[in-house]
Amino acid sequence: MKAFVKRSAAPDDIALEEVKIPTISEDELLVQVKAVGVGIHDSYFLPQEIDYPYVIGIEASGIVEEIGSRVTQFKKGERIAFISMMQLKGGTWAEFAAVHKDSLILSIPENMDFTEAAAVLVAGNTVLRALTALHLNSGDSVFIAGASGAIGTFAIQFAKARGWVVAGSASPKNHDYMKSLGADKTVDYRDPNWANEVRKWMPNGVDAAIAIQPGTGTESMHIVKDGGTVITISGDRIEPERGITAAFVPHKADVRNELHDLIEQIASGTYQLVIEEVYPFDQALEALQKTQTRHARGKLVLKME
Incomplete structure (x- = not known):
């Protein structure tokens, strides 16, 4: 699969490469990524011990491709938005991502597209x-x-x-x-x-x-x-x-129910979701640089082909 990976410990050593699709455990979902939310921390919010090349990114939306035997809340073919971070198998800037079942995962409303869904969870959370x-x-x-x-x-x-x-x-x-x-x-x-x-x-x-x-x-x-x-x-x-x-920010605060309400309220128009620009996946580094200037208005999103 295509993925943006950190190739070494050097801060900016990030490139688009071909890597293996992750193999999931019984506690994980394999997600076909459709859109990726771009964040300031994507290139350096990483586990302490990683093997290079390591797929970066923490937020995305997509379709459940496979589920492990202990995954009961989601099913194959379901549309989801999720935050997956500090995972040894890598992050979200890829065509597929392994997501632990205990990660923050929400179903996407029928009237919300993948690009919108990828822009909600990190900022909203x-x-x-x-x-x-x-x-x-x-x-x-x-x-x-x-x-x-x-x-x-x-x-x-x-x-x-x-x-x-x-x-x-x-x-x-x-x-x-x-x-x-x-x-x-x-x-x-x-x-x-x-x-x-x-x-x-x-x-x-x-x-x-x-x-x-x-x-x-x-x-x-x-x-x-x-x-x-x-x-x-x-x-x-x-x-x-x-x-x-x-x-x-109290990081242990559980706002999962509020996030579920938020994504539904965005879909219904109660709250405004602002996406400044949608970039093709192969222009991800340009989007990352824009986010790192801290001058983006609203959210930047990557869209898969």
Whole structure:
């Protein structure tokens, strides 16, 4: 099969190669991949011990080709979206992927295509987990740092659905986009006075902040009120101050039911799924480079022939 693989420990040593289709165990599904969600971590979110060449990628959609004897929840021919990561048999940037039955796997609604399905789970899972750490009420305020990408696109919509007042940062070209998703206030992250703008808008500070982009956690502390909360999605380590709770995304939070609802709500039009561009599979490295600039609007997806 064709697959994008990491050929060595060198950071950018990734190429399209022919590799063997993985053989599944009794606890795995073999999935014919139809579309792949592109993420910032795809090229380096890897197990500690791997054999090269190693197929990269963690998110995709496709059709169940085979099932192991202990797989009971899914059947051959079923359309699924899934997250498969840290697996020794490789990831999702391939024509076929071995997926453990305990991975995050959801059936795709009939009125959703593979390209859409491949764009939902990583961003949706991340945001829904982050929101479990924000104990806000309707009318409370939240600032989203880096709000125009795939995670921010969902974060704005989910926050508004909960009745929260939302501010977001991004480059000026994305301000109208954020407002179309429901943002009440937008600021330019490159403007040295952006924090003052937020403070003028919410003089006592916002109730909480979600820091998506690296380096935004500490900056976000400055516009959060005393006793508020900052959640860092990027993993920034920040020093708490003024009684503010600084936390990472609670990765053990189980939001599988919420994700099932989300994929159904996207299919019905309740939430907007934004895919900036769909790339042919052989142009995957171009899509990865675009994602790594952190300037993509919404999600980038690879589509198989």
